[in-house]
Amino acid sequence: MEESSSELQSRCYEEWMKLQEQELSELLEAIHGDHSNEENSKTRLLNLIQNCLQHFRDYSKRRNELAASDVSPYFAPNWCSTLEGSMLWIGGCRPSMFIRLLYAKIGKEIESGLEQQAKLGGVSATQMCLINSLQAEIIKEEDKLSAKLTSLQEDLADQPIALIADDENSHREENNRIADEALDNHAESTVKLLEEADELRIRTLKELILGILSPLQAVEFLAASKKLRLCIREWGRRRDNRHGRNMTDNS
Amino acid sequence: MEESSSELQSRCYEEWMKLQEQELSELLEAIHGDHSNEENSKTRLLNLIQNCLQHFRDYSKRRNELAASDVSPYFAPNWCSTLEGSMLWIGGCRPSMFIRLLYAKIGKEIESGLEQQAKLGGVSATQMCLINSLQAEIIKEEDKLSAKLTSLQEDLADQPIALIADDENSHREENNRIADEALDNHAESTVKLLEEADELRIRTLKELILGILSPLQAVEFLAASKKLRLCIREWGRRRDNRHGRNMTDNS
Numbered sequence: 001m002e003e004s005s006s007e008l009q010s011r012c013y014e015e016w017m018k019l020q021e022q023e024l025s026e027l028l029e030a031i032h033g034d035h036s037n038e039e040n041s042k043t044r045l046l047n048l049i050q051n052c053l054q055h056f057r058d059y060s061k062r063r064n065e066l067a068a069s070d071v072s073p074y075f076a077p078n079w080c081s082t083l084e085g086s087m088l089w090i091g092g093c094r095p096s097m098f099i100r101l102l103y104a105k106i107g108k109e110i111e112s113g114l115e116q117q118a119k120l121g122g123v124s125a126t127q128m129c130l131i132n133s134l135q136a137e138i139i140k141e142e143d144k145l146s147a148k149l150t151s152l153q154e155d156l157a158d159q160p161i162a163l164i165a166d167d168e169n170s171h172r173e174e175n176n177r178i179a180d181e182a183l184d185n186h187a188e189s190t191v192k193l194l195e196e197a198d199e200l201r202i203r204t205l206k207e208l209i210l211g212i213l214s215p216l217q218a219v220e221f222l223a224a225s226k227k228l229r230l231c232i233r234e235w236g237r238r239r240d241n242r243h244g245r246n247m248t249d250n251s
Numbered sequence: 252m253e254e255s256s257s258e259l260q261s262r263c264y265e266e267w268m269k270l271q272e273q274e275l276s277e278l279l280e281a282i283h284g285d286h287s288n289e290e291n292s293k294t295r296l297l298n299l300i301q302n303c304l305q306h307f308r309d310y311s312k313r314r315n316e317l318a319a320s321d322v323s324p325y326f327a328p329n330w331c332s333t334l335e336g337s338m339l340w341i342g343g344c345r346p347s348m349f350i351r352l353l354y355a356k357i358g359k360e361i362e363s364g365l366e367q368q369a370k371l372g373g374v375s376a377t378q379m380c381l382i383n384s385l386q387a388e389i390i391k392e393e394d395k396l397s398a399k400l401t402s403l404q405e406d407l408a409d410q411p412i413a414l415i416a417d418d419e420n421s422h423r424e425e426n427n428r429i430a431d432e433a434l435d436n437h438a439e440s441t442v443k444l445l446e447e448a449d450e451l452r453i454r455t456l457k458e459l460i461l462g463i464l465s466p467l468q469a470v471e472f473l474a475a476s477k478k479l480r481l482c483i484r485e486w487g488r489r490r491d492n493r494h495g496r497n498m499t500d501n502s
Contacts, residue, residue: 004495
């Protein structure tokens with residue numbers, strides 16, 4: 001039997017999370033590996049970073065293909081824990097969260113005096129400036145997309161949708177058909193917004209890991225980001241199970 | 252066996268939707284009823300309006316009690332269709348959507364020349380001014396709460412949560428325990444935000460139906476708002492079923 005779009009979407013998420021686990025092992029292995037030959041090490045780390053970025057692009061492309069015929073679940077997914085769902089901004093994480101996580105990590109390493117080890121805490125003043133202006137820029141872009149989301153949500157209370165709902169004269173079946181058409185049009189705009197949000201997520205990540213951070217810093221940051229993502233999934237599942245929701249136990 | 256919080260939350264939603272159907276019948280009956288005795292009719296309509304408002308307050312209170320121990324699902328509910336879920340703003344509709352719906356309805360009635368019938372299309376210039384300044388005020392309040400939501404979401408990528416996830420030295424069980432404490436604190440702030448959003452929804456509705464609209468206009472508006480809510484549920488379910496999701500068929 002052909003898989004439903006719901007099953008395909010759910011599988012796409014599960015495969016992505018498995019890939020995250022695999023990427024995390026590779027990143028940790030690279031961090032703890034041999035860095036004595038600087039040139040070799042740099043090439044290996046850059047390959048790893050490029051791979052992570054390409055996987056993110058592929059995942060976004062696949063998701064957007066699946067969203068084309070069925071977009072609502074990307075704003076209210078039934079394949080992940082409610083904790084993960086409650087963190088969503090236009091179908092994924094806020095791009096500014098990458099920067100927030102980077103700051104948390106830099107702060108921690110400065111506190112524990114790890115900056116001498118030239119890892120993340122060893123970011124230079126120039127890098128700090130670049131991160132800071134990237135943050136300002138990304139927040140502006142986020143605000144624009146948030147405004148588009150607001151406007152899309154409000155459209156459901158406006159013509160034509162609200163008026164179809166309010167129309168007592170037409171037949172129910174006929175109303176449902178007209179509503180479906182209007183909702184399909186609405187969904188098209190929603191898919192475009194999802195794509196724009198994904199582009200902003202990818203752009204933010206790319207500028208951080210290829211434009212600002214050194215290869216080792218970038219690998220450290222990617223590892224922290226994937227650890228956080230995987231932990232939130234695990235904590236979310238545990239909390240859901242405790243409250244009688246175990247629909248996310250299927251992997 | 253004691254019901255899980257997930258079952259209680261789901262039941263709370265189902266009961267609320269049933270109440271919406273019942274309220275809609277009463278509102279439609281009142282609209283099509285006898286308005287020849289103006290004083291009688293006004294009292295009857297005001298009673299109905301007060302009832303609807305009180306039910307909304309009771310529902311919000313019940314939801315917030317249930318959220319106290321388990322708040323994430325209010326931001327990513329598994330008891331409604333994905334279309335309904337995709338419209339959510341802090342656990343419910345945007346308060347400004349009430350006003351947007353009112354404008355859509357006024358616009359439609361003016362277009363079809365129904366203003367002579369002194370229903371919604373018959374809003375006075377004074378009323379239009381009041382609606383407009385309420386809208387400006389509510390959007391400002393919405394923006395404040397949206398900023399709080401952003402900040403709460405970003406906190407998950409900041410200390411202490413991100414650093415617990417990144418800590419390779421502690422035991423997994425110990426980390427899970429510390430994470431749970433941090434997530435409990437985070438959930439407390441989230442519950443407060445949900446309450447604030449509910450207060451804004453209730454305040455917006457109250458100012459519209461008791462402060463600005465006439466009793467008959469208010470009843471017309473409430474009926475339109477409930478029709479839209481129920482239609483979106485029905486359309487959302489139909490679309491979910493079509494895509495292989497039928498978890499919302501349990502009522």
